[in-house]
Amino acid sequence: MKTYKIALIKGDGIGPEIIDEAVKVLDAVASCCDIEFSYEEALMGGCAYDITGDPLPQETINISLNSDAVLFGAIGGQKWDNLPREKRPESGLLRFRKELGVYANLRPAVVYDELVNASSLKPEIVKGVDLMVVRELIGGIYFGEPKGRDENRGWNTMVYTREEIVRIAHQAFKIAMTRSKRVCSVDKANVLDVSQLWRDVVTEVAEEYPEVELSHMYVDNAAMQLIRDPKQFDVMLTGNIFGDILSDEASMLSGSIGLLPSASVGAKIGVYEPIHGSAPDIAGQGIANPIATISSASMMLRYALGENDAADKIDAAIKRALKEGYRTKDLAQFDAKEVCSTSEMGSIIANYAAK
Ligand code: NAD
Ligand code: IPM
Ligand code: MN
Numbered sequence: 408m409k410t411y412k413i414a415l416i417k418g419d420g421i422g423p424e425i426i427d428e429a430v431k432v433l434d435a436v437a438s439c440c441d442i443e444f445s446y447e448e449a450l451m452g453g454c455a456y457d458i459t460g461d462p463l464p465q466e467t468i469n470i471s472l473n474s475d476a477v478l479f480g481a482i483g484g485q486k487w488d489n490l491p492r493e494k495r496p497e498s499g500l501l502r503f504r505k506e507l508g509v510y511a512n513l514r515p516a517v518v519y520d521e522l523v524n525a526s527s528l529k530p531e532i533v534k535g536v537d538l539m540v541v542r543e544l545i546g547g548i549y550f551g552e553p554k555g556r557d558e559n560r561g562w563n564t565m566v567y568t569r570e571e572i573v574r575i576a577h578q579a580f581k582i583a584m585t586r587s588k589r590v591c592s593v594d595k596a597n598v599l600d601v602s603q604l605w606r607d608v609v610t611e612v613a614e615e616y617p618e619v620e621l622s623h624m625y626v627d628n629a630a631m632q633l634i635r636d637p638k639q640f641d642v643m644l645t646g647n648i649f650g651d652i653l654s655d656e657a658s659m660l661s662g663s664i665g666l667l668p669s670a671s672v673g674a675k676i677g678v679y680e681p682i683h684g685s686a687p688d689i690a691g692q693g694i695a696n697p698i699a700t701i702s703s704a705s706m707m708l709r710y711a712l713g714e715n716d717a718a719d720k721i722d723a724a725i726k727r728a729l730k731e732g733y734r735t736k737d738l739a740q741f742d743a744k745e746v747c748s749t750s751e752m753g754s755i756i757a758n759y760a761a762k
Contacts, residue, residue, distance in 0.1 A: 414474035420685025421695040422480025428697035428753025429704040435757035440717040452482025452496035462499025476711035479680035508674035511578040512544040516657035521729040525662025525741035541579040542650025576612035579644035589641035663737040665696025668703035679707035696735040724759035
């Protein structure tokens with residue numbers, strides 16, 4: 408029997424609630440796939456700051472680097488919003504991604520047939536949507552220097568190097584080769600020099616993938632096209648901030664941000680995390696949708712551990728729970744036969760996944 412070491416970072420807000428459900432589901436598939444998980448918890452975000460004075464203690468990095476993969480919940484909340492920037496939970500997360508070197512954030516947006524009515528768009532627009540946002544994660548305006556503010560000015564710098572663009576472009580083209588072989592690179596090359604470099608380098612890298620059809624789109628148009636006709640997209644390749652925004656937008660194709668998982672990869676250890684945040688408005692109420700996190704655990708099995716059977720079981724269990732009409736509160740108005748709590752949804756999926 409194989410044992411995998413998983414670092415668990417629950418974080419703040421709904422983080423602990425959703426991670427607990429993902430662990431429940433992982434343990435359920437472990438028992439029938441002849442694998443085993445040993446978990447080690449590590450602190451990050453506001454909870455880490457409250458205990459240690461640092462949103463990203465060194466021990467969290469050590470535990471993560473010493474694991475096979477990291478399963479991450481969410482961080483942040485109003486309580487920490489007025490701390491100096493480097494003490495904020497969000498800064499801990501950015502530093503974490505940078506330290507691990509996970510430069511590629513894969514954010515699939517899939518519309519489950521059972522939930523076509525849950526989207527804010529018409530069913531015929533969203534039915535069958537299956538796209539993948541490939542978001543550069545450790546560069547761009549989030550990290551560029553100079554940055555800062557004084558009383559009257561604030562400034563950030565959007566910078567990408569050729570090397571950073573080359574490696575994320577390769578990720579996108581490789582993923583496209585396993586899908587419909589279409590990449591749409593999203594930028595703002597009509598205005599930004601950094602985007603013109605992005606476009607030129609992506610075009611160069613594309614020459615190594617002659618089977619893949621590359622198109623380019625300005626980010627403002629992409630935001631519009633995503634809700635006009637989302638099925639035109641297969642892989643959307645984009646930088647850090649555009650990818651952040653477009654993936655939240657894409658979540659509404661599927662009906663709830665509580666459904667969208669992600670994998671942050673490109674380094675030795677990957678981080679598997681829902682795309683949503685700590686949802687302070689619903690934390691502690693037992694109503695958060697755990698599916699984004701459970702689905703992130705499935706991506707972890709597939710991408711980090713090569714346990715595809717176990718991942719398939721989880722994916723099938725999520726579909727079955729939705730098909731049978733189980734809904735958390737975020738999706739309660741849409742063909743729900745039974746509205747369930749976070750932990751009930753976790754148990755239902757765990758139960759199906761174990762079969
Ligand atoms: P959010 O994603 O936390 O919440 C946005 C809205 O979506 C809220 O109404 C929330 O209740 C809802 N929502 C989110 N996840 C849900 C789920 N699983 N089930 C049901 N509903 C869900 O974004 P926000 O409100 O802008 O940010 C809250 C905090 O989270 C901030 O401190 C922010 O910096 C942080 N944040 C963290 C991450 C992360 O840890 N990766 C990501 C985004 C935001
Ligand atoms: C995300 C979040 C983070 C980001 C924040 C909390 C730093 O919005 O994971 O999407 O912008 O990357
Ligand atoms: Mn985000």
